Amino acid sequence: MMPDLGKYADAVLSSYAVSLGLIVALVVLSILRARKVRSALEEVEARVKKDG
Numbered sequence: 001m002m003p004d005l006g007k008y009a010d011a012v013l014s015s016y017a018v019s020l021g022l023i024v025a026l027v028v029l030s031i032l033r034a035r036k037v038r039s040a041l042e043e044v045e046a047r048v049k050k051d052g
Contacts, residue, residue: 005012
């Protein structure tokens, strides 16, 4: 159930939407960055094993 926000409903709801969008973007970017870093780490480890 949503509380009555009166004349501020548009501002409050748009703020929630923007905040939620930014949080989702941060999560997605973090996951993509983690995949990139993991791939680079695996490449370095493979190179070390090959040379070692």
